[in-house]
Amino acid sequence: MSTTELEVHNPVEDLLRQDRLPTIWCPGCGIGTTVNSFAHALLKQDIDLKKTVIVSGIGCSGRVSGYMNLDSFHTTHGRAIPFATGLKLANPELNVIVYSGDGDLASIGGNHLIHAARRNIDILVVCINNMIYAMTGGQAAATTPSSALSTTTPYGAFEPELNLVQLVDAAGASFVARWTAYHVVQLERTIEKALKKKGFRFIEVLSPCPTYFQRKNNMGDALQAMLDYKKRSKIKHGCPTWETALTPGGDIIVGEFVDREREDYLTRMRKQLGPHYSEFPPQLEEHESEGCSKEC
Ligand SMILES: Cc1ncc(C[n+]2csc(CCOP(=O)(O)OP(=O)(O)O)c2C)c(N)n1
Ligand code: SF4
Numbered sequence: 001m002s003t004t005e006l007e008v009h010n011p012v013e014d015l016l017r018q019d020r021l022p023t024i025w026c027p028g029c030g031i032g033t034t035v036n037s038f039a040h041a042l043l044k045q046d047i048d049l050k051k052t053v054i055v056s057g058i059g060c061s062g063r064v065s066g067y068m069n070l071d072s073f074h075t076t077h078g079r080a081i082p083f084a085t086g087l088k089l090a091n092p093e094l095n096v097i098v099y100s101g102d103g104d105l106a107s108i109g110g111n112h113l114i115h116a117a118r119r120n121i122d123i124l125v126v127c128i129n130n131m132i133y134a135m136t137g138g139q140a141a142a143t144t145p146s147s148a149l150s151t152t153t154p155y156g157a158f159e160p161e162l163n164l165v166q167l168v169d170a171a172g173a174s175f176v177a178r179w180t181a182y183h184v185v186q187l188e189r190t191i192e193k194a195l196k197k198k199g200f201r202f203i204e205v206l207s208p209c210p211t212y213f214q215r216k217n218n219m220g221d222a223l224q225a226m227l228d229y230k231k232r233s234k235i236k237h238g239c240p241t242w243e244t245a246l247t248p249g250g251d252i253i254v255g256e257f258v259d260r261e262r263e264d265y266l267t268r269m270r271k272q273l274g275p276h277y278s279e280f281p282p283q284l285e286e287h288e289s290e291g292c293s294k295e296c
Contacts, residue, residue, distance in 0.1 A: 012039035015049075017069050024063060028222025030181030030207030031061055031128055035068075037184050038099070038126065041191035052095040055084040057109060059135045060209075061101030061128035068099075078108030081116045084123045092266055092279065095195065096122070102129040103141040106164055110142060117171035117200045119265040124194050124201045127164060130209035138212030145248060149216045164204050166241040169258050174199030176241065176258035180206040182229035183254060190256055199264040206252065 016039070025032050042049065049070060056065035058077035065072035075083040080098045088096045098105070105113050105127045116123065132150060133139040140150040140157050143164065147156040169176050175197050179187040187205060194201040208214055208225030219225065229252065236243075237255040244253040263271075270277050 011043060012036060015039040015042060015069050016067055020067050023067060025060060026209075026211045028208065028210040028225075029060070030130070030205075030209075030222070030225070031064065033181045033184060034126070034128060034187060034205050034207060035064055037188040038064075038191055039068075041188045041195065044188075044192055045195050047095050047195060051093055052097065053084075053087060054097045054099055055080045055087070056098070057100045057104035059101040059104050059133070061099070061130070061207075062104055062135075064099040064128075078104055078112070080104060081109060081112040081123075081125065085116060085119075085121050088121060088123055089266070092122075096124070097195075098123055098125045100125075100127065101134070102127055102131065102143040102164065103133040106162060106167070107133070107142040110162075113168065114171045117168040117173040117202065120172055120174055120199045120262050122198055122200070122264045122266060124191075125203070126191070127202065127204050128207045129164065129204050130207045130213055131161075132209055132213040134209045134212050138209075138216060145246065147248070148213075150212075151216075161246070163241070163245050165202070165244055165257055168200070168202045169241040172200070172262065173202050173258060174260055174262050174264070175201035175256075177202070177256040178204040178206070178244065178254050180229040180233060180252065180254060181208060182226050182233070186235075186254075193256070197259070199262055206246075 023032055053071045054065045054068050055073045055075060056062040057075055057080040065074050073083060080100045084096045084098045087094055129143055131143050133141050138150050139152040142162045144150055144157050144161055146160045149156060165176050165178050175194050177190045190203055194203055208222050210222040214220060214225055233252045233254050235255045236253050239253055239257055241257050
């Protein structure tokens with residue numbers, strides 16, 4: 001048997017930018033595991049990958065867009081959602097996915113998260129929640145559990161943490177789910193489902209950061225985090241999100257919590273503007289065929 005016959009092709013290989021590997025992620029980090037689920041979900045979909053775009057902000061989780069072999073945008077910190085909103089409005093045919101961290105999406109970018117859910121803009125957001133600003137050395141984020149240690153909360157955080165799934169549910173998201181980096185199969189299925197749905201879809205994935213969060217809080221290594229997720233997680237689909245708060249040592253409620261039908265932003269805009277609304281791509285073609293006028 002020749003060596004070429006022994007070569008094994010990883011099914012997700014083509015979805016990753018091979019020239020960027022290995023990743024910057026630490027051993028035991030959960031982010032890469034979630035990317036594997038995401039890539040498998042994309043492969044199972046009947047969506048045009050040429051019209052699929054991924055957007056991230058800044059942070060360890062924000063690196064995901066750079067590793068995916070899709071049209072990808074690494075935007076400024078906290079601004080992945082407004083950037084993605086602009087993409088969707090400019091070209092409604094695109095499948096727009098935002099993949100970023102809790103600090104990026106819910107701390108510095110918190111206001112954008114709320115309003116994207118309220119508008120029900122048709123994008124999918126995957127939020128890696130490691131409960132810390134990891135890339136910059138472990139400062140407290142809006143998701144850092146109350147009393148947890150971080151470089152900026154050496155006596156324990158005095159502020160209560162945000163429950164992200166409750167926040168986006170209250171703001172009007174059409175689909176809301178939570179898994180952990182341990183739930184690889186469930187996460188893949190939920191991403192598949194969310195890719196098919198219209199409106200603002202939000203999936204929170206709890207992920208260990210052994211380098212900053214686990215170590216600082218004496219929570220053991222990455223394996224311990226996985227065992228902890230396995231032991232503490234309770235799957236409760238449809239659970240009211242006000243019952244999903246994360247408490248130290250308590251149950252981690254995971255599952256698909258919200259799946260509602262609500263008109264998305266573009267549908268409402270088209271309805272209200274009626275004949276006054278025209279899609280951007282035909283306009284662009286018209287513009288190009290006319291040649292560039294002095295105004296452009
Ligand atoms: C405007 C701005 N403020 C602060 C920073 C520094 N910064 C870079 S990444 C980051 C935190 C990222 O945290 P998170 O989104 O949770 O990602 P993680 O690294 O934990 O995956 C911060 C504060 C920045 N790049 N830009
Ligand atoms: S610092 Fe934490 S989040 Fe960043 S790559 Fe390392 S383990 Fe992952």
